[in-house]
Amino acid sequence: MVHVTPELATVAKVGGLADVVFGLSRELAIRGNHVEIVLPKYASMRYDQIYDLHEVHRDLWVPWYDGAIHCSVYFGFVHDRKCFFIEPHSGDDFFDRPAIYGYPDDVLRYAFFSRAAIEFLWQSGKHPDVIHCHDWQTALLPVYLYEFYQRLGMTHPRVCLTIHNFAHQGVVGGELLRATGLQHPERFHHHDRLGDPRYPGMLNLLKGGIVYSNFVTTVSPRYAFETKDQGQGFGLEGVLHAHQIKYGGVVNGIDYDLWNPEIDHHIPARYGVETIEAKYDDKRALRQRLMLADNEKAIVAFIGRLDPQKGLELVRHAIFYTLERGAQFVLLGSSPDPAINADFWGLKRMLNDSPDCHLEIGFDEELAHLIYAGADMMLVPSRFEPCGLTQMIALRYGTIPVVRAVGGLADTVFDKDHAARPLHERNGYVFNDYDHAGLESALGRAIACYHDYPGDFRALMHNAMRTDYSWNRPGQDYLNIYDYIRNG
Numbered sequence: 001m002v003h004v005t006p007e008l009a010t011v012a013k014v015g016g017l018a019d020v021v022f023g024l025s026r027e028l029a030i031r032g033n034h035v036e037i038v039l040p041k042y043a044s045m046r047y048d049q050i051y052d053l054h055e056v057h058r059d060l061w062v063p064w065y066d067g068a069i070h071c072s073v074y075f076g077f078v079h080d081r082k083c084f085f086i087e088p089h090s091g092d093d094f095f096d097r098p099a100i101y102g103y104p105d106d107v108l109r110y111a112f113f114s115r116a117a118i119e120f121l122w123q124s125g126k127h128p129d130v131i132h133c134h135d136w137q138t139a140l141l142p143v144y145l146y147e148f149y150q151r152l153g154m155t156h157p158r159v160c161l162t163i164h165n166f167a168h169q170g171v172v173g174g175e176l177l178r179a180t181g182l183q184h185p186e187r188f189h190h191h192d193r194l195g196d197p198r199y200p201g202m203l204n205l206l207k208g209g210i211v212y213s214n215f216v217t218t219v220s221p222r223y224a225f226e227t228k229d230q231g232q233g234f235g236l237e238g239v240l241h242a243h244q245i246k247y248g249g250v251v252n253g254i255d256y257d258l259w260n261p262e263i264d265h266h267i268p269a270r271y272g273v274e275t276i277e278a279k280y281d282d283k284r285a286l287r288q289r290l291m292l293a294d295n296e297k298a299i300v301a302f303i304g305r306l307d308p309q310k311g312l313e314l315v316r317h318a319i320f321y322t323l324e325r326g327a328q329f330v331l332l333g334s335s336p337d338p339a340i341n342a343d344f345w346g347l348k349r350m351l352n353d354s355p356d357c358h359l360e361i362g363f364d365e366e367l368a369h370l371i372y373a374g375a376d377m378m379l380v381p382s383r384f385e386p387c388g389l390t391q392m393i394a395l396r397y398g399t400i401p402v403v404r405a406v407g408g409l410a411d412t413v414f415d416k417d418h419a420a421r422p423l424h425e426r427n428g429y430v431f432n433d434y435d436h437a438g439l440e441s442a443l444g445r446a447i448a449c450y451h452d453y454p455g456d457f458r459a460l461m462h463n464a465m466r467t468d469y470s471w472n473r474p475g476q477d478y479l480n481i482y483d484y485i486r487n488g
């Protein structure tokens with residue numbers, strides 16, 4: 001099977017999608033499947049993480065507008081995963097740019113990448129039984145498959161599309177049809193195909209992916225329900241209803257080779273459930289690194305893209321509330337939006353003199369590991385959250401998640417005091433309402449428990465570390481889906 005993806009940890013990561021492809025591909029390989037990954041050859045990749053990179057296909061010509069763009073394909077290993085990197089040579093410099101996203105032609109860049117990926121599979125004689133696509137960036141691939149390549153004899157592959165976030169759909173004008181050679185505007189603009197449900201006259205790549213794929217997943221059952229039935233589909237609710245027979249939610253896993261305090265080389269002290277004391281050495285190291293006071297206080301952390309999705313007003317409120325409640329706060333995050341970054345820089349300056357608070361604005365994988373290990377609580381107050389990886393990584397590090405009950409957060413974190421679950425399955429703090437009182441109701445209980453009932457807090461840490469969110473179960477779920485579409 002082949003994964004076609006815009007991101008892959010640890011070489012080209014913007015968010016959680018990169019971790020998912022990294023973890024899932026390994027799980028599938030461990031289970032005896034032949035797995036390959038196709039992604040763009042970004043200039044901004046971490047080339048130090050790619051082993052044995054070499055050119056394997058010199059002359060890949062990919063149809064584009066009235067001609068074709070010349071591409072080369074490279075092969076290399078990313079932590080044992082077999083990866084093909086596509087490099088176009090044209091004045092557009094599609095991937096030869098400083099960042100992965102954030103350009104006015106993003107939709108066309110990925111429409112091109114999807115075409116290049118399937119053209120590569122076709123020309124190199126690969127006939128994977130399953131092509132697994134991710135998000136709007138690769139959602140056009142099944143459209144190309146069924147509109148062009150099936151006719152050429154590529155009848156074998158079936159396509160599974162995983163949607164990591166409905167907020168981004170790849171909406172574009174009729175230019176797309178001229179660029180891609182998808183003729184007949186009336187056919188593709190039709191509401192049964194790519195016609196955008198919200199913006200008349202526009203085309204929607206993600207919608208096309210839903211219509212044309214053999215199976216569509218999103219990253220938790222709760223988010224599958226919210227997007228289809230609770231108005232969270234950003235306009236695609238109707239399409240999901242029309243295709244509900246091939247739509248479902250699979251909770252992501254975490255790659256425990258990468259995220260595991262017992263073997264993590266980014267942290268100074270390694271620990272497991274039985275040696276949890278060593279976590280406090282990491283806490284000290286974190287304080288030292290961020291120049292925080294070394295005291296009895298709890299550390300509350302936030303790690304994530306600084307996107308409105310993540311509940312930024314509540315993050316802001318949580319910083320002040322945490323300090324007021326006598327705890328420390330650490331934030332690691334960044335945004336492609338300069339206004340949001342400026343906002344957090346302002347906050348950072350305002351809190352500069354506090355010995356109990358540090359805001360790190362930027363992307364720093366190594367620091368993220370130290371925060372997961374050194375913090376006591378991980379805050380995830382999202383407006384919506386398809387799955388969420390930070391709470392699952394935190395659990396593995398015995399760092400107690402404090403989350404809002406939406407999407408995958410509701411499927412993975414169970415409240416210490418209120419969950420309808422046996423005590424040993426409760427692993428964090430949960431709140432419902434998106435407001436200050438909601439946030440305080442959970443964060444306040446977490447901080448109080450840390451200070452007043454350390455024994456209970458320790459028991460919660462044990463529960464957290466014992467929760468199994470490996471790829472084992474989701475890996476099997478995806479194999480079942482692949483079997484289902486192969487035989488369909």
Ligand SMILES: Nc1ncnc2c1ncn2[C@@H]1O[C@H](COP(=O)(O)OP(=O)(O)O[C@H]2O[C@H](CO)[C@@H](O)[C@H](O)[C@H]2O)[C@@H](O)[C@H]1O
Binds near residue numbers: 014303364390
């Ligand atoms: N500044 C920074 N420095 C270092 N590391 C950082 C960082 N900011 C974020 N990260 C890391 O990036 C990952 C983010 O995971 P999320 O689940 O929050 O993903 P995201 O919202 O991007 O993705 C979408 O896809 C994923 C995967 O399906 C879903 O879980 C999620 O709900 C959905 O919104 C984590 O590994 C986190 O540690």
